[in-house]
Amino acid sequence: MNSDAAKEILSAYRSADRDGADPIFHEALNQMASDSELKKWFEEQQDLDRTIREKLASIEPPADLQAKILARIRGEKVRRFALPQVWLAAAACLVVGGIALFYSNRHGGPDRFQEFKSDAMAMVSVQGGPALDLKTPDLSETQTYLRDHQAPRDDAIPTRLQSMETAGCRAFVWKDYPASLTCFRLPDGQMLHLVVIDRKAMGNADIPVGVKSVGDWHVMFQQKGEMLMMWATQAPMEQLKQMVVKAGWEGARGGRGVAGQGETSPRRLL
């Protein structure tokens, strides 16, 4: 092997720990023992490679990039998890359709609640985030928007969330009941979604208490006066509890702070 051939091979050599065991480099490396010019060239080459890698390593990705990637991956997992459930639910609906029709009435039942939960989860877990009518970091602007569109909303947002940015909000209608969605940006880049709807939309269904896991999501339902609140996030369960439960929710019980009740100006279906 001449010196030029050895240089070409050694140009692909990174370091002893990564490429030292690769036999393709052995002959060229051994040749350095008898070729001082090749040895000097190789040492300079390695210095240059090391320097260039160090310089390029100073290119930092955006601080929130990792969190954004993980959020999208989790969203995709939820979507893949939810899809079979939707088909299963559809099949089940077909099988028991006649019975359900017989027993159904305008007040609904447990299925009504499950349907709402499923629809709301599908809305918030959509890839890239849910569709929003208004995109703004300002909570007061989302509240004003929802009020102007006669959508139910929580005027007594938990204290810790009041200082956080929002992604925006949406007013929509579910089964003839006006509803709203407000999306908060948590400090770690995760989103926290709040869906508000009239409790009557659930008929006589029991509303489960506590935080539940749905795939990678944590979901919590709470009643506030005549309103039903659904909180959903991919952030840790404890974080959801701290944000919502331990941050002044109790003080808002009993119907205070909820607005938009009784207003009926449906804008669009979910």
Added chain:
Amino acid sequence: MPTELDLESIVSELYSPVYRFAFSLSRNETHAADLTQETFLILTKQQAQVRDITKIKSWLFTTLRREFLRGLRSQSTHPEVELKPEHQDELVADSGVLKASDAATVMEALAGVDESYRMVLELFYLADLSYKEIAATLDIPIGTVMSRLSRGKEQLRTLLAKTDSPNKIIPRPN
């Protein structure tokens, strides 16, 4: 091989080099971040197709490059979305991503290397791929990778020696 990849560990380990490679291609911070996200999302959707877990790194860089080229083709189909090289330079100059002027110097020098060598060099330096992984990523023979690395490094060395940066990496020959 596990049926489900440990995607979070893969992201944690590789999102930085993937981003750097995306940045070297797009020369734009926002575009690079979008490309990086898209690449990992494709991995999530197509993880069943990744038969050899040891080749995930090559798979990611291959996918990223393909997505970048697809985006370029899309831009050429829609000429109103222009991104000419001179605009790319401005983006790089304005970007906060190149905080270290040395990195900017290297990126500029890399951009000056012949295109046929540049991609191999970027995968070698930014992605830290082996010559075998580069061959797999670009679908070219190993011998071609080695000769391109050798010639590309010579060009890069010459360009770095010519730079007027105060943080010069290679001194200009006397």
